[in-house]
Amino acid sequence: MKTDKIFKGILWISGLFLFFIFLLIFISLFKGSFLSIKSFGLGFLFSKEWNPVTEKFGMLPFLAGTLITSIIALLISLPFSLSIALFLGEYFKTGFISKFLSYTTDLLAGIPSVIYGFWGLYLLVPLIRKLEIKLHVTPYGVGILTASLVLAVMIIPYASSIAREIIKLVPGDLIEAGYSLGATRYEVVKKIVIPYSASGIFAGLLLSFGRAFGEIMAVTMVIGNFNFLPKSIFSPANTMASVIANEFTEAVKDIHLSSLIHIGLWLFIITFLINFVGNIVIKKFKVNERITG
């Protein structure tokens, strides 16, 4: 029985160690960004000036850049990810074609983000540049639109797998009741499946948004790294994650480094809140389903 006690002791120590990591994460992030928090306070969120020379730092341009790219990416990907979810969850539940589709979306999810960035740089950037020349805007090629397109491709597998799980939870008898009343599949989807799973799908969107929010490399490679508020969807910009990726090794001044860590802290807080709300809504949806379904 002595070995049991020792083993249980080890289990507890490992648990406490994990808790220690948790504390350390918060302490380090706060300590690391302390200088910036002290100098700029909450104004850091709303100041649009980011200037290492004058040592004035504010993250509004990056917050705006992240929000805009993520929202556009989400809007572009929505019809595609919903279609895949309906395709796999309602139209073709089994068979070769559904296996093919779920396998390829899995592969899409597994491609490293730096390769998406590389691909965006070589295929999308020239295409967008051509489009910009046609539209008579400055042909940067890189910018918000390019980043959003790459992001959209990257979040489709994630969003569709959540939506598919949610759609699968729609009770079969509701769907059958719809059919027995003479509804077509379109009507069943539109009037039963989608309304029933609306809150779950919304949560899935939120989680995908969180995913896009924290994406780094692919965005960094195609967004143009421009530290000012973006003026249009064609203009180059910067996101919170990509400014950290770009400037961290170059930051020689303490206040610069501290401000970058400060952005990291906000990135932590925002993604945490998004994931938290998303997971609660999904959990609630699943519990409701168990009660009613």
Next chain:
Amino acid sequence: MKELQVKILKDKIFKVLIVSLSLISVIPLFIILFQIFKNGIKAINFEFFVSLPKPPGEEAGGILNALLGTILLLIIALIFSVPLGIITGIFIAETRNKFTDFLRDFVNVLQGLPSIVMGILAYLWVVKPMGHFSALSGGVALSLMMLPLVIKSTEETIKMVPFSLKEASYALGANYVSTIFRVILPASIGGIMSGILIGVSRIAGETAPLLFTAFGNPFINMNPLKPVESLPLLIFKYAMSPYENWQRIAWGASLILILMVLFLNIFTNIIIEKWKKS
């Protein structure tokens, strides 16, 4: 009758829309794979694996430093994350109280964190005290990403082991330790292994947290205390460079990285299937 026809037509249009949108969304995958194969295969030959990158302008050159560096980083990340992850996974699965509930939530939060935050943490914990970039700090950043995956897969598979197995073990007079090590862990090894492999395939392609931890190194380095190159880092640097021979190396490295990730995914699927059968 006309109304019915409209209804059926709408239904058909909707189906065509769903099918075509679904199929359109997999097109990028094939474009990516095609381009990487087409451009990557040109860069790859035997020398590509056994030589170092050449300076801009010179022909040929390889990725040996990045291959070895990636292996070193993965080993460090595994050393830190696997033992701790499995033990904490057992702890969370076997102990039910407020503390483990909290730890479970924390693990979920850790999993959702953008990887650049892991990089910042590894920078603050390892690079700053040491005063320079190192493979060790890169490994720490990657292990922070891997830890939640190992913990969760351990916890979930252990919970799936039938309670009767545990009871049988106790009935035979086994104590807690041997029940865990001789019954529970062997029964869940497949699930834990697949969790680890999924983790490896994810961190193998991770770039952002390495930018300011492992940093990169144009030479071969196997010393954990010195900066080291990795495949994704090399792809990022060389893809963004204006030099043609560097871009060619980036395409070749992308092909190797994609093949590595695909192979790991297939391998994981095989393990999961086998484990489910037994």
